[in-house]
Amino acid sequence: MEHQTSDRKDDHIDIILREDVETSGTGFSDVQLLHEALPELHQDHIDTSVEFCGQDLTAPVIIESMTGGHPNTTKINRSLAKAAQRTGIAMGVGSQRAGLENPDNDELMESFTVVRDVAPDAFIYGNIGAAQLSEYGVSGVEQAVSMIDADALAIHLNFLQEAAQPEGDTDARGCLEQISIIASDLSVPVIVKETGNGISEETASQLTAAGVDVLDVAGKGGTTWSGIEAYRARAAGANRHAKIGKRFQSWGIPTAVSTARAAAVHPCVVASGGVRSGLDIAKAIALGACAGGMAKPFLQPATTGADAVVDLIEDTIAEIRTAMFVSGAVSVDALQETDYAVVGRTKEFLEQF
Amino acid sequence: MEHQTSDRKDDHIDIILREDVETSGTGFSDVQLLHEALPELHQDHIDTSVEFCGQDLTAPVIIESMTGGHPNTTKINRSLAKAAQRTGIAMGVGSQRAGLENPDNDELMESFTVVRDVAPDAFIYGNIGAAQLSEYGVSGVEQAVSMIDADALAIHLNFLQEAAQPEGDTDARGCLEQISIIASDLSVPVIVKETGNGISEETASQLTAAGVDVLDVAGKGGTTWSGIEAYRARAAGANRHAKIGKRFQSWGIPTAVSTARAAAVHPCVVASGGVRSGLDIAKAIALGACAGGMAKPFLQPATTGADAVVDLIEDTIAEIRTAMFVSGAVSVDALQETDYAVVGRTKEFLEQF
Amino acid sequence: MEHQTSDRKDDHIDIILREDVETSGTGFSDVQLLHEALPELHQDHIDTSVEFCGQDLTAPVIIESMTGGHPNTTKINRSLAKAAQRTGIAMGVGSQRAGLENPDNDELMESFTVVRDVAPDAFIYGNIGAAQLSEYGVSGVEQAVSMIDADALAIHLNFLQEAAQPEGDTDARGCLEQISIIASDLSVPVIVKETGNGISEETASQLTAAGVDVLDVAGKGGTTWSGIEAYRARAAGANRHAKIGKRFQSWGIPTAVSTARAAAVHPCVVASGGVRSGLDIAKAIALGACAGGMAKPFLQPATTGADAVVDLIEDTIAEIRTAMFVSGAVSVDALQETDYAVVGRTKEFLEQF
Amino acid sequence: MEHQTSDRKDDHIDIILREDVETSGTGFSDVQLLHEALPELHQDHIDTSVEFCGQDLTAPVIIESMTGGHPNTTKINRSLAKAAQRTGIAMGVGSQRAGLENPDNDELMESFTVVRDVAPDAFIYGNIGAAQLSEYGVSGVEQAVSMIDADALAIHLNFLQEAAQPEGDTDARGCLEQISIIASDLSVPVIVKETGNGISEETASQLTAAGVDVLDVAGKGGTTWSGIEAYRARAAGANRHAKIGKRFQSWGIPTAVSTARAAAVHPCVVASGGVRSGLDIAKAIALGACAGGMAKPFLQPATTGADAVVDLIEDTIAEIRTAMFVSGAVSVDALQETDYAVVGRTKEFLEQF
Numbered sequence A, B, C, D: 001m002e003h004q005t006s007d008r009k010d011d012h013i014d015i016i017l018r019e020d021v022e023t024s025g026t027g028f029s030d031v032q033l034l035h036e037a038l039p040e041l042h043q044d045h046i047d048t049s050v051e052f053c054g055q056d057l058t059a060p061v062i063i064e065s066m067t068g069g070h071p072n073t074t075k076i077n078r079s080l081a082k083a084a085q086r087t088g089i090a091m092g093v094g095s096q097r098a099g100l101e102n103p104d105n106d107e108l109m110e111s112f113t114v115v116r117d118v119a120p121d122a123f124i125y126g127n128i129g130a131a132q133l134s135e136y137g138v139s140g141v142e143q144a145v146s147m148i149d150a151d152a153l154a155i156h157l158n159f160l161q162e163a164a165q166p167e168g169d170t171d172a173r174g175c176l177e178q179i180s181i182i183a184s185d186l187s188v189p190v191i192v193k194e195t196g197n198g199i200s201e202e203t204a205s206q207l208t209a210a211g212v213d214v215l216d217v218a219g220k221g222g223t224t225w226s227g228i229e230a231y232r233a234r235a236a237g238a239n240r241h242a243k244i245g246k247r248f249q250s251w252g253i254p255t256a257v258s259t260a261r262a263a264a265v266h267p268c269v270v271a272s273g274g275v276r277s278g279l280d281i282a283k284a285i286a287l288g289a290c291a292g293g294m295a296k297p298f299l300q301p302a303t304t305g306a307d308a309v310v311d312l313i314e315d316t317i318a319e320i321r322t323a324m325f326v327s328g329a330v331s332v333d334a335l336q337e338t339d340y341a342v343v344g345r346t347k348e349f350l351e352q353f
Ligand SMILES: Cc1cc2nc3c(=O)[nH]c(=O)nc-3n(C[C@H](O)[C@H](O)[C@H](O)COP(=O)(O)O)c2cc1C
Pocket: A012, A013, A016, A064, A065, A066, A067, A093, A094, A095, A127, A154, A155, A156, A157, A193, A194, A195, A196, A218, A221, A222, A223, A272, A273, A274, A275, A293, A294, A295, A296, A297, A299
């Protein structure tokens, strides 16, 4: 079972690097910020920093939870963490389940611990599946936190992915209750995140009431886990699951829609799922997000090294800064107040969801 | 005349298997169910069963009325019925006219009777055209019921198809009156179904008032009978009819629209016409349907055998179950209450039709 | 000058037969009639006849004003008129200017007079440009009427075409006044028609107040006269006019929009301009028209002979009849009351124009 | 530094002539003027003249600010100015910064002064960047005016372009204040113009309050300066800037939207940015503009000579005249009152921006 968790992680990375497992339809192309011809500020004075779970990030950019748990992923996590350290942004590790299950496998553990080793000051957050919470309890989850000396812990919701896995865990009972317990008792702030299908306004309200510190919507339009599982299922001869994976490939709430709806009920929303540029992040912030996160875009650079990751982060921040400049927004708070229009299907979804 | 009915049946199947006689535009791609990141249930506990005309189906899936009436179709009906028996869903036979006209043609009759022979427990329903009702009367129709020991009888409305046939019967007078008589006097429940052009809200109201037990909309977006008749008419040199068939190929109320409108006035609506997946059925149920039906998708598998049909049924149910899981719906009743958005042309049609 | 008028007529026909001078966007594809699954009538009892200017037509189909005025066009007019006579529909001749200018040119005159010769009973109407009215006066226009023993006279509005002609007459002053005089004094009913750009609701109101008997909208979406003149202008080296012709090729009010708007203020509106089927005519009638007209579709058949024209007319009527049947409309009056939806850009135009 | 300004000018022209640096989406294709079948006027009596900053132009057409400042551009400006003189329309020169920085470079200065030399009577206006105003002060700006004996001065806003330049000046502070000073103290009227990203209603209000005489929106949909700078940046190895240039290539308020919004608050708005025909200008005027301007379309003709430029101007005016005729508008004032519809995304933007 331990090997299964660890090897699956490796499969996923392979498939994501090789196959086309991105869907479309985040809705950001239907969102347009209002140009300010007279920004009345100096671009160099723009402050992109944000407070995130009580700490400062240099910019509202997050390297989303991806990996760890297999020796092959150590290099990736090292690159990402070094880059987070150098640029002052936040980074999540992938599910720590393999680590919690194999505390004595040094090589495997290093794939997680390397993160804090190379990023002593960066905002680093752990990751655990909602379905595992009852099994681990608060003390088990604390181990995940201490494993990487985490600044926060992300609990992921990925039930569509589980449903598309032949071996998936599709018992979603009691998750909200468990989340509520962890949120009240854990030593660090709690982020609840989806993994590519978004969070509805009603669920966002429930999570807000449960005391969750950050909602990361991870909506539809980027990496599609049902699509990824379709590849794995087909390879394993599990045709029914492969078909389900394909069929639900574009299931979910478009990221722009989920961001706006969640931000209507929670003060700190991370927009992710198909976020592909600093301009997308700027739009997400105008829709109400505190920050934007990207997973897949960082994967390929991370296999190259920290410099490539830093480059992408800096490109992204430069775009956010440019968008702020031509929106006349001197701070991220000001960007949240900027005017925008939403058109097309995204407008229709926003009116109904 | 008898041969004509029987041979036409064979022509139809041939054309449907060989030619592209599906239209598009059911509207389901404009309907999106709201993702529930926290379903708070175990997928294995989801109950897909529905009550249908007082009986239980394991899932809201129906093999729509297709065939019988020609010896060549016995194999098809045997496969479909075996699969319905094994999976616990409902199945309709095609028009029983040829059977009523040739009660002594054993080979032909077997194409109908085989159904109950191999499916002693499944929900099986008969089929007769609305235009034939006055000719047969209640007692004639009872013969159709007893021919297959039917659990219900479907009366089909197909006047566009008749109009596109050189030999078509285009006398639509008195149908509602006849339907009302059958609905009140027949020994089994009555389903009224279209065959690819949908049922309007007003007509649905009239049929509800007439005491019909189930409305099967068979809307626009799937098999197009005017398209099929265009092939037959051209082959027969009936150019005017061929042109009419082509011209009206995409005439009709989109299935999603007809489903929502009919469900506003009738408690038991079957969505069909271009339904092509369990996800479509889940959407139809959210729009108000009790179940979804498919005809053409089952035809090719049925020529192969019961296993292939069972496979498609199980794929379909697995998709419905997945959609229910990620909508947080533990039962079909709950799925009817789930949130959804309707966008694009389908939204515009819904506002006006 | 006489030759110019006559030869231009010949040029036009040549260009229309050889080049692609049809635009798109009538709006009919955005209009959908509501299917009636239970029509409760016999298709054979459907009455497609309409009263038009006090006379009966067998169906609401009109052969729009096209030609005459050049010996080469005699054959075309003969075919069209024979077909109108055989089928009982209405037919217009093209502009009679060349005839009024060359009363002694027998060959040329025959191209008009042939119409009544072969169609003693059909509804035949004359044609004259609005800009010529003041020149001819009521008595001149009466000559056009008597030339073909016309049942009505169409006055055409084609100022965009004139603007795209190097030699065009762009003096549009006083037309409404002249129309009003003719409408009150002429011995036969007066039709006012556009030629491919449509009539707005306000202009329709003015023409109604002026006593015009029929409005033929000839809206955007079919034959484009600015497009045709672009060919002629280019051939004549008139580049500026050629460019104007091209630029304004899709100028105008979509036929579906113009039909609905004009029908809101006038009791007898003919829908034309890109009408390409009986289904289009049925939609136009639902939008409020009394009848639908086609020009270009009849041109090629007319060069072949009357049989080809009759064929197209009968196809068209069969389609109207089919649309009436599956809309449950037993008469053209009933079809005017049938339900329909308008979506997309056409809906937006209807809300604003 | 002087050479830098001058050479950059040359680079820009080269890129614009060779590469595809036009974006799309002005919104004019979503705007449709209402056809007037009965214009009740003589096209020859249509008066296309407009008052612009107290002077008469023969037509509402403006050659937008483009060039000067490099000896290579003298020919271009000569052609443009000759054409403006011959046709009686307005023309702007490009940024005069290089001229103000190099008053003794005769060859360079000629590229500006040639304009007034060959166009003694045309309406000619100067050009200076908003960011340079504080450096030059009113007296410096007066030098720009006297350099070409200008009838007005355009102050350009181009902060997105600056942000996309490695060497860009991104200090936008105090521009409104400086503009207000110039507007109140300069000897000639002041035009404030964007350069391809549009002016919002709020900014238009501020500029109106600042006493600006004309607003030239230069919205999104035509020449894209971020796109152009992307080419220069890439050639210079400035990859981050190149990416920003590409990413923001279609940033901005669509020209049709910006025109309507600015015209809601200012009496004299010039529509530009992707204006590509007299028909576009007519639509802009219906939306509320006083005139329409084009830059790029005049560049290629200007490298050929004045005749080619005159040709394009006359084509453009002929189109405006045609649009006026078939809208029934005898004057530009009347055209501003003509009916139109706005559909699609442009309608949605107009409702929200
Ligand atoms: C390679 C890869 C591995 C991932 N692993 C995890 C994970 O272990 N835990 C988790 O919460 N999300 C995981 N995700 C999901 C991401 O955090 C993110 O929510 C999702 O990919 C959408 O973002 P994107 O479109 O930018 O990739 C992973 C994503 C990728 C691409």
